[in-house]
Amino acid sequence: MLSRVADSLYWMSRYMERVDGILRMLKINYASSQDDIQEFSWKPVLKIFTYLEDDEIDALAPNTREVLLFMVTGKDNPNSVLNIVTLARENGRSVQDHITKEMWQCLNDFYHSIREDRLNFLLEKDDPITVLDSLIRQGLLYFGTTDVTMARGEGNSFISIGKFLERAIQSTDILDVKFSNLNYELDKTADTTYWKYLLMSISGYELYLRTYRDGFEARHVVEQIVLNEQFPRSVVYSINQLHRYFERLKSDKNKTDFDQIDFMIGKFKSRIKFSTSNSIIQEGLHHFLTETKTGLFEIGKSISHNYFAVS
DSSP: OOHHHHHHHHHHHHHHHHHHHHHHHHHHHHHHHHHOTTTOOSHHHHHHHOOOOHHHHHHHTTOHHHHHHHHHTOTTOTTSHHHHHHHHHHHHHHTGGGSOHHHHHHHHHHHHHHTOTHHHHHHHHSOHHHHHHHHHHHHHHHHHHHHHHSOSSHHHHHHHHHHHHHHHHHHHHHHHHHHHTTTTOTTSOOOHHHHHHHHHHTTOHHHHHHHOOSOOOHHHHHIIIIIOTTOTTSHHHHHHHHHHHHHTTOOGGGHHHHHHHHHHHHHHHHHHHTOOHHHHHHHOHHHHHHHHHHHHHHHHHHHHHHHSOOO
């Protein structure tokens, strides 16, 4: 496969996974804002998903409708859903011969939906949940269509690598920002709704209730989002899947590059897999999450350098 094609498939997938994460976070945080109008702030969301400076975040954070417009249809926000879907579509268009017709149709439909003028009115004046739910469903249609129509070859491997790398980075970022509000203290008590909305934003609430019967504790939240191999959005699950799909790229032509990155991913996976909530506390949660993000970024850079001819 040409490096240009692999690059486009990889980034198309990363962008679509990012869109899904942003939309889910916006939906749950909007619901949370309606429950606690006085104390609620959009600061964590803006820290995770934008490149704004702290003073810009402080100015925007109290204004729910402005945040939604900025994050969903903001043309001046490089990380808005509108701009990210546009980038995903551009990547998909450049490799139409390597994805299915149904996948391209999903991307194209999503692109035209997010560009509709009525979205701004609905986000500003009407019920934003309706808009966010509709966009989330379109994303799910793309993911489901990819899963059932894409051939299990190199192209699918690069799509899956991009998806799971982006997912692991998102989960780490979300934990880092949310726990920064508690000074990274895993034994510190927080309001039950704080953990509830955090878990709901990454579709982990129901699994948490089935796994931990003694209520909400910070260390349990960390265990699920970092260490639970059955949770599809956990760091360890994402890196396991990334490694699984990367191993399918092995061939005689790229053995040296493959072995180097395979070792890097395996080493990183072992570090996460054999961690415990106690070892994370001893290391320091912020340090652990920072090292995790650094490791994920290094894996991404190595894949880009060796497979996409990007320095």
